[in-house]
Amino acid sequence: MLRRIVGFVFTVILVLFLAGYGILRWEDHDRHPALQLPVGTLAIRDAKVYVSPDDPPLEHTSILIRNGRIAAVGPDINIPARTETLPCHRCIVTAGFWNSHVHFTERHWAGAAFKPASALESYLKTMLTSRGFTTVVDVGSNPYDTVSLRRRIETNELLGPYIYSALAAQYPPHGIPFYLRDTLPKPLQLLMPQPGNPAEAAADEEANIARGADVLKLFTGSYVEHNEVKPMPLANAEAAVQVAHAHGQLAFAHPSNLAGVLIARDSGVDVLAHAADDTEGVTPQILQSLIDHHMAMVPTLKMFRTTVTTNPAYLMPIYAEVQQFHSLGGELLFGTDVGYMTDYTTQDEFDALRQSGLNAMDILRMLTTAPAARFHVEADKGRVAPGQLADLVLLGSDPAGNVLNFSDVLLTLRSGRILYRKP
Numbered sequence: 001m002l003r004r005i006v007g008f009v010f011t012v013i014l015v016l017f018l019a020g021y022g023i024l025r026w027e028d029h030d031r032h033p034a035l036q037l038p039v040g041t042l043a044i045r046d047a048k049v050y051v052s053p054d055d056p057p058l059e060h061t062s063i064l065i066r067n068g069r070i071a072a073v074g075p076d077i078n079i080p081a082r083t084e085t086l087p088c089h090r091c092i093v094t095a096g097f098w099n100s101h102v103h104f105t106e107r108h109w110a111g112a113a114f115k116p117a118s119a120l121e122s123y124l125k126t127m128l129t130s131r132g133f134t135t136v137v138d139v140g141s142n143p144y145d146t147v148s149l150r151r152r153i154e155t156n157e158l159l160g161p162y163i164y165s166a167l168a169a170q171y172p173p174h175g176i177p178f179y180l181r182d183t184l185p186k187p188l189q190l191l192m193p194q195p196g197n198p199a200e201a202a203a204d205e206e207a208n209i210a211r212g213a214d215v216l217k218l219f220t221g222s223y224v225e226h227n228e229v230k231p232m233p234l235a236n237a238e239a240a241v242q243v244a245h246a247h248g249q250l251a252f253a254h255p256s257n258l259a260g261v262l263i264a265r266d267s268g269v270d271v272l273a274h275a276a277d278d279t280e281g282v283t284p285q286i287l288q289s290l291i292d293h294h295m296a297m298v299p300t301l302k303m304f305r306t307t308v309t310t311n312p313a314y315l316m317p318i319y320a321e322v323q324q325f326h327s328l329g330g331e332l333l334f335g336t337d338v339g340y341m342t343d344y345t346t347q348d349e350f351d352a353l354r355q356s357g358l359n360a361m362d363i364l365r366m367l368t369t370a371p372a373a374r375f376h377v378e379a380d381k382g383r384v385a386p387g388q389l390a391d392l393v394l395l396g397s398d399p400a401g402n403v404l405n406f407s408d409v410l411l412t413l414r415s416g417r418i419l420y421r422k423p
């Protein structure tokens with residue numbers, strides 16, 4: 001009898017342990033399941049097609065999509081009978097857009113592993129796919145939610161963009177920014193990596209990658225108070241970047257000011273996730289040195305205007321910095337910081353980029369070919385050409401005439417699946 005009870009208790013403990021372990025490890029399984037492409041054909045007829053920012057647009061052009069990829073593009077291509085044609089009516093077609101700075105931190109993503117697919121899909125639509133985004137870079141969020149969301153999209157449980165994620169960002173020691181410190185629950189803040197030395201920084205990044213991170217995000221300059229930026233120790237940044245690069249991953253940094261920019265540059269960071277908003281000392285020579293280090297920049301201009309201040313004395317130097325970086329030949333990537341910024345519309349970012357001297361093709365490059373090349377997926381993404389994944393945006397009006405038309409999205413297609421169709 002006693003043996004039976006002991007056996008029963010032992011079994012219960014074992015089951016509970018395995019269940020607990022399973023729940024904890026659940027997020028780790030199938031980090032990026034193989035892409036499952038749909039079977040079948042789709043067509044777009046009589047569109048104006050921007051093949052890429054570097055090719056002349058094609059007028060009265062048709063596109064044939066077969067099994068999730070672009071099969072043919074041209075005025076007289078052969079479209080098999082009974083192929084479903086997407087509504088276009090002389091629409092404008094570009095490659096799917098990238099948003100290289102987003103967050104899945106708002107309350108509605110919490111418990112993404114267990115939420116109904118339809119709810120998550122509608123949040124994704126509102127925030128991203130109705131804006132034309134087919135690939136996004138999450139530069140910091142709660143790993144449990146983002147990994148679950150990413151897995152459910154990749155296994156076709158719900159429709160959404162392809163997600164690269166930094167999962168947990170790294171901060172300077174005692175360096176959580178005031179806007180997170182004042183809003184996030186204290187227990188959560190204890191889990192946010194603030195390594196005290198290079199060995200800890202490297203270990204934190206190894207652990208982050210083991211949990212499924214695709215990129216590294218560092219706060220090389222962290223606004224610990226409204227008017228105080230705490231720099232990350234250079235050696236910490238170097239150690240974390242070295243781990244990311246050893247795993248073939250890109251490093252993003254939030255610089256804030258000149259010191260943060262220089263730590264990013266000198267530690268080998270690949271992408272500034274924002275322009276420096278304290279532009280003091282960020283001279284053309286400094287910007288040139290970033291270009292010499294093959295660094296890219298995500299300006300996030302609307303975020304500064306929306307969440308900090310509309311004061312031109314603050315904004316104009318940031319626009320000038322972006323304009324200077326661009327005119328020196330620096331690589332810009334489009335990103336809005338949605339998720340942190342709760343206004344999801346994209347018009348204001350396009351407008352601010354126009355004010356920084358960018359034209360429609362400059363912006364199309366930020367949205368398509370530049371990020372695809374930066375992430376080494378240019379064979380699959382960034383252009384409207386045979387062999388590429390059918391990641392496409394159908395616009396109702398031409399951005400060549402007005403860059404705000406990049407926000408006039410009629411339909412968003414990812415790998416030949418319709419993610420969004422304007423009602």
Ligand SMILES: [Zn+2]
Nearest residue numbers: 103139337340
């Ligand atoms: Zn952000």
